[in-house]
Amino acid sequence: MSTMLSMEKIHQTMKNLEGNNMKPYFCETSKDAYELVKSLLSKGDTIACGGSQTLKQCGINELLHCGEYNLLDRDKEGITADEVEAVFIGAFSADAYLMSTNALTVKGELYNVDGNSNRVAALLYGPKSVIIVCGYNKIVENLDEAVERVKRVAAPLNTKRLHTNSYCESTGECMSLKGDSPFMCDGCRGGGRICCNFVVSAQQRKKDRIKVIIVGEELGY
Helix, strand or coil: CCCHHHHHHHHHHHHHHHHCCCEEEEECCHHHHHHHHHHHCCCCCEEEECCCHHHHHCCHHHHHCCCCCEECCCCCCCCCHHHHHHHHHHHHHCCEEEECCCEEECCCCEEEEECCCHHHHHHHCCCCEEEEEEEHHHEECCHHHHHHHHHHHHHHHHHHHHCCCCHHHHHCCCHHHHCCCCCCCCCCCCCCCCCCEEEEECCCCCCCCEEEEEECCCCCC
């Protein structure tokens, strides 16, 4: 990312995030984002995270496993379904919750769509601090574009990663795009559907609880 237009859009997005009481940051590279996340955490913090290719690409997953934090690890080897559920519930009392976002509008709104919805639940309430790492490729003009981005990009790629056997995994896009004007909640009725709850985060009551790190690289889905 190097165009003036892209930087202007990022600056406007950051300004609007700040107006929505979310703390914006910009990092030129994923390495810079790694260092910034590290600076926002304290040794001994209880930390949880959502499933995120962006965190993985930035090396942040490795950071969380370094032994300096009390990581509520949803992916540890041999974990049972009951233990995963306990991790999800424990995330509400975490010092920090790390995740990415499905889309970020220029107006400073976060748009996230989940199936299990532990991620959006923690985003909305519980953890003292929510740290979002977002590649600049996820910035869209408005919520309509955010909805379309999930249907064309985020959901199909995530279903392939998770092997959910859903319509968008096999076709590469949401079935609702066949219509003239697909509604946000439209989609398949299959058991592997991952688009169940749709969350828009706009102005926040608790200033700077949500921190959004925009990275000048294409990251995640």
